[in-house]
Amino acid sequence: MFFRMIKGALFRQKSKMIMIAVTIALGASLATAMLNIMLDVGDKVNQELKAYGANITVVPKENSVLTDLYALDGQEETAAAHLKEDDIGKIKTIFWGFNILDFTPFVNTTVVLDDETEVKLTGTWFNHHLALNTGEELDAGIHSLRSWWDVKNGQWLDEQKEGTANGGAMVGTVLAERLGISSGDSLHVKTSDGEKTLSVVGVFDSGGDEDEQIFTTLATAQELSGTKGLIDSIEVSALTTPDNELAKKAATKGPGSLSPADYETWYCTAYVSSICYQIQEAIPDSVASPVRQVAESEGNILDKTQLLMILITILSLFGSALGISNLVTASVMERSNEIGLLKAIGARDYRISGIVLTEIIITAVVGGVAGYFMGYGFAQIIGQTVFNSSIEMKPMVIPIVAVLIVIVTLAGSIPAIRMLLRLRPAEVLHGR
């Protein structure tokens, strides 16, 4: 009998129930979409912020400023410390290796051009293909670490293309203008260790000091500077968690000052300081330090964006909750006649509440499931339009949305049912 009544109510009042289901679906889709976006926005914005380039630099331990400063004074470069080229891949093997998005080594040297002027030449990876011991393969290099470079003429150097790997070069726009060269031309350079003719693949505009430099492949620069298998520094771009008190303490006082429990938390969180620490562990005789300009600002902007999205999500959750409970209240109250009739023929209060609530819950479940998938669609639309990548659907959103909808529908219907039950059947049936 109970089931027949519910079935009857659901099918006889089809249009009304559909309307309730639609509203619940809308509310649920809003909640689903916003929760998923909120949970994923940190990662997405973090990826976007990688446009600012590397946030960690790795230099050899003994490499003091002095080489730079002596060079600045026009003196001979002292025997500087180097990192080993073979060690670079170890960056990917650290605990947070998965968070290392890109990295590139640098070899800096000064070359003499045909007109006897000195120019800085930097050897690096452009899109170097790397096969790690772990079996992982990846392309690393400055292409993504210098996203603001504007290649004015020619193209990015492609290391994987035959012929460009050795002797290909990209020239800064200021230097190119001074020398009157463009892509396709060749450039003769010499150092105390050798000489070489570079073929210019592209001319770039970086809007900074790099405009006066030559960038070439690592092997070419090592050959010219006589440092085979050695590199001067590494730039690393890593996804990091914004610093908190713990990270600040570790950064200022050193990880040794932390208690064992704190140390473990710190080590197993992707703070920029713990990633630096792990890189130092992985690469012998190295010092990894965060580039404050990038690392600090990243954390700041991530925090703000996340907080903003959380607040907008709360508002929309609140809005959809009120929308659903409003409609449920309205639709229950509308049924005063029916409830009066049931009471008049002797139904108990709890039976009546049971029938009405079951109907509403069934409708809510149907609406909620439909809403979840609609929300999935909305989240993907936003993800594809804004970030060109799909939003990851977190499983934890499903229980949150389910609980939210149940609570909201119950909260919307129970007070209304109680109010109707309090009315006297005669009055209700009489039409008040």
Add this chain to the structure above:
Amino acid sequence: MKKQTMFLRMITASLLRRRSRMLVALLAIAVGATILSGLVTIYYDVPRQMGEQFRSYGANMIFTSSNGKKLSKSEIDSAKKKINNSQLVGAAPYRYENMTVYERPLMAASTDFDEAQKTSPYWRVDGEWPSAEGQALVGQEIAATLEVKAGDTVTLVYDLDEAPATADEANKGERNQNSRDFTVAGILDTGGNEEKYIFISVPDMEALTGKTDVFDMTELSVSANRDELEKYADTITKNVDGVSARLVKRVTQSENTVLSKLQALVLLVTVIVLLLTMICVATTMMAVVTERRKEVGLRKALGASNKSIIFEFMGEGLLLGAIGGLLGSVCGFIFAQAVSMNVFNSSIQFHWVLIPITIIVSVLVTGLSCLLPVRSATDVDPALVLKGE
């Protein structure tokens, strides 16, 4: 006149008599309107507020000399005037000179420390920022080489011979070195090139070198988007003699990329939330009105014309819409303000135009959602409606 009074009385009476149900409808409209005005306010304010956050990446414009000489204060000031004062976050002039400490060559830079804190908020100082003359900020790498820490004293020596001497200095003749003691106020950690310099105040530098009013470059942090920045750089380079303004491409380009993404995100979220909320409001209103089919039937049976019934229901709906919209635009502003204070620690700009827009939108939505069920009720034979089917 009489008809209008009756109309008003019927509307207000029906709102007041059916208090609880009307409250439900009003609440729905007000929540919808709150979301509308709140989100739109946030959407308009986000680029400005976020843009300010992006200033923590540091300078996005630099002034250098365009004629190969050094910059002077008057040149910098006249260039600065071209930039809207409210957009200028900071402008720090820098001057670099080769100096020695214990015979070790190093670079000393002079700057205005108050401005440097504004243009480079990411500088982390272990110790204090220099606040008086005779204090220096030492880059971490230099500090490690010299083995100094905050509170120590370093002696900077400037070789006057290497610099082209002015007539005044030439007259002094016998002394070719200037030296000065500095207290290390703090150690600077930036992870960048700044760690290789010793920073001192402008008067100290002028006293050491004997040359006043010379600067190598000025770093500016301007809270503006890329197009505006390009326009500023252009006008300054063209109109101010001796100054060439350039954008720091790394900062401006990246900011443009990230900020436009963020803005698109907030826009899409706003649109979707608004759309869904408006549909929610509409369904609630429809439910509230559908419930009154009987009333419509009764009136029709009493001889009311369809037109007057629709008119009256619409009147009710519009009144509700207006009240809800007004409530919502106030609540929405309060919400936006709370968000802004929490997220950005600054108050939001109030857009007066949003009040009428919110009211109009909520009136339209309520009006439309009333119209549909009322029309379907008036189309039906009153006898059928009254009978309950």
